[in-house]
Amino acid sequence: MKFDIQPAASPVSEADRTAKLKDPGFGRVFTDHMSVIRYSQAQQGWHSPRVEARSSFQMDPAAAVLHYAQEIFEGLKAYKRDDGGVNLFRPDANARRFRNSADRMAMAQLPEALFIEAVEQLIRIDRAWMPGGEGSLYLRPFMIANEVFLGVKPSAEYIFAVIASPVGSYFKGGPAPVTIWVSENYTRAAPGGTGAVKNGGNYAASLRAQAEAIENKCDQVVFLDAAERRYVEELGGMNVFFVFDDGSLLTPPLGTILPGVTRDSIITLAKDAGTKVREEPYTIDQWRADAASGKLKESFACGTAAVVSPIGKVKSTKGEFTIGGGVAGPVAMGLRKKLVDIQYGRAPDPHGWIRKVF
Numbered sequence: 001m002k003f004d005i006q007p008a009a010s011p012v013s014e015a016d017r018t019a020k021l022k023d024p025g026f027g028r029v030f031t032d033h034m035s036v037i038r039y040s041q042a043q044q045g046w047h048s049p050r051v052e053a054r055s056s057f058q059m060d061p062a063a064a065v066l067h068y069a070q071e072i073f074e075g076l077k078a079y080k081r082d083d084g085g086v087n088l089f090r091p092d093a094n095a096r097r098f099r100n101s102a103d104r105m106a107m108a109q110l111p112e113a114l115f116i117e118a119v120e121q122l123i124r125i126d127r128a129w130m131p132g133g134e135g136s137l138y139l140r141p142f143m144i145a146n147e148v149f150l151g152v153k154p155s156a157e158y159i160f161a162v163i164a165s166p167v168g169s170y171f172k173g174g175p176a177p178v179t180i181w182v183s184e185n186y187t188r189a190a191p192g193g194t195g196a197v198k199n200g201g202n203y204a205a206s207l208r209a210q211a212e213a214i215e216n217k218c219d220q221v222v223f224l225d226a227a228e229r230r231y232v233e234e235l236g237g238m239n240v241f242f243v244f245d246d247g248s249l250l251t252p253p254l255g256t257i258l259p260g261v262t263r264d265s266i267i268t269l270a271k272d273a274g275t276k277v278r279e280e281p282y283t284i285d286q287w288r289a290d291a292a293s294g295k296l297k298e299s300f301a302c303g304t305a306a307v308v309s310p311i312g313k314v315k316s317t318k319g320e321f322t323i324g325g326g327v328a329g330p331v332a333m334g335l336r337k338k339l340v341d342i343q344y345g346r347a348p349d350p351h352g353w354i355r356k357v358f
């Protein structure tokens with residue numbers, strides 16, 4: 001399939017772009033273009049791949065996504081190398097996960113090669129928007145159901161699109177440890193549910209819990225399992241790791257949690273270094289006890305946006321506990337550096353994770 005490339009008629013001026021790139025923050029600044037591929041069950045399946053000026057979608061008020069939330073998304077980043085080239089980090093993993101998400105939500109599955117090409121075409125045309133330094137270009141592929149029909153059934157029509165947002169370093173002056181709130185009133189994922197796929201509905205359902213975290217002066221929420229309300233699962237949008245005094249790592253097993261690309265990469269890098277990594281259930285009571293006894297040295301969250309985010313303190317209605325003195329630990333920071341160095345092309349890439357766009 002050949003992309004029809006239609007450059008924007010009135011792109012942002014160079015001066016305005018430079019101003020926007022000074023301090024872009026996260027998810028507020030967007031590039032000039034978007035990639036779009038449409039799907040129609042009745043006609044030709046996936047068709048009309050385009051790169052065009054970023055603009056609004058025209059949508060019927062009865063479009064399925066507006067009523068029954070048939071929507072999935074991905075998040076990945078492009079990084080500028082010192083030689084001026086651009087790296088994508090494991091886009092094949094995102095393309096695969098996107099297919100799995102589509103399958104779970106009864107949506108059309110986009111071929112992985114088309115997913116990656118849509119991302120790369122957008123990076124090529126919007127190359128001028130690539131931030132330098134510790135910044136990156138955040139890519140947001142997503143798909144919505146746009147059949148005009150109020151019956152409850154899988155849509156016969158979809159829009160797949162990719163937009164791009166230049167982002168600064170997530171943390172200015174290095175990652176500060178976060179305080180997290182244990183959600184006792186809400187869960188995010190039940191066995192058989194949609195917790196393991198990246199669909200917007202999961203986020204909608206997590207917002208009330210996140211608001212509760214903010215009300216309790218915490219940065220983020222951590223969810224427990226829905227069945228027993230004992231096992232630590234993950235944050236609203238990040239996976240979680242525990243570091244013990246024998247140097248080993250533990251992270252909750254796959255199942256109801258989102259299988260993070262960062263989680264998988266950290267497991268691989270830790271094992272490369274000879275670290276023992278267990279993927280096992282871990283209860284909130286054990287977490288509290290291990291933090292108190294000193295058996296637990298560090299905890300950290302991880303995901304594409306923040307890479308690695310140390311957890312300094314955990315709060316709940318039962319009180320609070322501090323981990324490793326509440327400061328960023330050496331294991332979390334070491335893994336973070338290893339990963340970031342591979343992403344920016346400053347370190348060898350033994351697992352073939354980097355795809356050079358330029």
Ligand SMILES: *Cc1c(COP(=O)(O)O)cnc(C)c1O
Pocket residue numbers: 075198234235236237238239258259260261262263302303304305
């Ligand atoms: C996206 C996401 C993550 C992190 O996944 P990465 O592939 O590492 O970015 C973790 N948890 C949830 C709920 C997510 O949506």
